[in-house]
Amino acid sequence: MMKSYKKYIAPFLLAVSVAGLPACNKKLDVAPGSYIVPDQVQNESDVRAELLGAYSNLQHYDAYGERAILIPDLLSDEGESSFVGTFFTYTQYQDKSQLKTSSIAEGIWQRGYKTINNVNIVIANINLVSAANKTAMEADARFIRGLMYFNLCNLFGKPYSAGAVTTNLAVPLILEPIIAQEDLPKGLQARATVDAVHKQIVADLVFAAANLPEEGDRGRASKYAAFAILSRVYMAEGLYNKAAEAANEVIQSDAFGLTSTFDKAFNNAVNSSEDIFAIQQTNQSNAGTVNNGIQTFYGGYDPYGGRGDIIIDLTRLPAYEPADFRGTFFYENYGLAVDDGFYTGKWRDQYKVIPVVRLAEMYLTRAESNLRAGTNIGAEPLDDVNMVRERSNASTLGAVTPDIVVAERIRELLFEGDKLWTYKRLKKNVGTYTYIDDMLVLPIPQRETDVNTKLTQNPGY
Structure with missing residues (x-):
């Protein structure tokens, strides 16, 4: 019997409906607010369709096709760029004057939970997958879930470096799928703490790193993509020995290499040699080419x-x-x-690959983490920094400190969405804003707090 939940559906739950992958499986071509069959995921093909739908969501402009990179760039701007377009909502983020009714915050939230719901469906139905594919498919799903929760936690919660991680709030931690009317209450959860969300992120990424293949299909994660994101999580947590170890796993794999010149790392039709994980785009499938992307x-x-x-x-x-x-x-x-x-x-160019994490970052992560942890995992920090500098024709250095590596990181990764997170973990001001300023955190969307009374709003909104 088919069940309708149209009259019950809430805005938060629109984001986590199973309208994840219309192109991959027509049986899953369900619009939010329409009729769905709760047991529609019936075999391995259906599970795979949900997984591919989650990867497709990562391409969206509310995810890594644009806003996961651009919004942190705008928030961390100190005059190096100016948003001069006519979309005032973006100007608000650069001015740190965004509102709780922001359509950008709402879009990021909804796309994040829609993607998480896709992979929760995969994990809940993993027993439908053949033994040969089961573990790797779950690892794929858990990589995406870890990546998305890390993005949401960073944007909507105070940084880990602020302390009070067991009381500071991040985002709701939803680990079960929402596919039918009786599932709707699962989405009406309170915000979990920064500590709880980070623990789940690490658990998902550790599982992914242990069980993903060494080489992922184009646009798919590999174990080294999981290690790369883990290095970011450990850096945020101040666990620099673990960050160095995770980055070292990527570097020592020899699966990646710096491009011969800096420019060749960008505007590519396919992954460059240093892309550990990247969003694929074509003229038929992209994050947007008119008003978004x-x-x-x-x-x-x-x-x-x-x-x-x-x-x-x-x-x-x-x-x-x-x-x-x-x-x-x-x-x-x-x-x-x-x-x-x-x-x-x-x-510069439309329809090109969007790097999410590059090998150059891993060299700089390993260098800084080794310096801060007092270790020499994999290589001397000076060698790692000079590896990156030499590729760009900068002079080689004779010595490095953590601050020198951070400055190199800013130079290398500028306009790639990294600066805000680097400043926050190091407790650096963004201009006149302290690293824990309320306006360097996104508002919980008004649309969500209107529906879910368990959600508390961030200070400043």
Whole structure:
């Protein structure tokens, strides 16, 4: 018997409905608020369809197709860029004046929980999968869940470095699928603590690292992608010995290599040699090319097809040596709202791969983590830093400190969404804002708090 939950559905639960993958399995082509059959996932093909739907969600502009990178960039801006477009909601994030009714915060929240629900369905139905594929498929699902919860926890909760992790709130921790009317109360949960969410993130990523294949299919995670994200989690937690070990797993695998020149790490039709995990895009499947998508906002207008909404102030960039290619990886163009400006070369071309985590980051993570932990896991920190610098034609250094490595990290990963998280874990101010300022945390969307009275709003909203 088919069950309808249309009249009961709440905005929060729209985000976690099973409308995850219309293209992969027509049986799963269900719009939010319509009729679904609770037992519609019946075999391995259906489970795989849900998993692929979760990967498809990662491409969305509310995830790693744009906002998982762009919103942290805007929040951490200290004058090196300016959002000059007509979408005032983005300007609010750069100005740290976003509202609890923000459609951006709402979109990130909903896409995150929609993706999590996809993988929760996979995990709940893993016994439908053949023995040969069962463990790897669960590992795939748990990688995505760990990645998404890390993103949500970072954006909607205070940083781990703020302490009080057993009382500071992050996001609801939902580990069961919502597929039918009787499941709806599972979505009406209170926010879990930062500690609880981090524990789940680590558990998921550790399982993924142990059970994913060494080589993932194009656009899919490998065990080294899990180790790479784990290194970020351990860095955020201040567990630098573990961060060094996780980064070392990636580097020592020899599965990746720095591109011969810095520019070749970006604007590629397929993964570059240093892409550990990346979002795939084509002209038929992308994060958006008109009003959304990271390349849409960061890219110049002609002939690149972007809106040209984010211009770069070359005088406010970190200090680069004259020969350092990274300091020149910008181009002059124009946008819909600006006649002339400079743009980063990282997100120049439409329909190209979006790197989520690159090998260069792992070298810098291992270097900084070894220095802070007092270890030499894998290599000398100086060698790791010089490996990255030499690729960009910067001079080799004779010695490094943690602060020198952090400065190198900012130079290397600028406009890739890393700066905010680096500042927060190191308790660095963003301009005049302290690392724990209320406006460096997103609001819990008003739409969610209206429906779920267990949700408490973040301070400042």
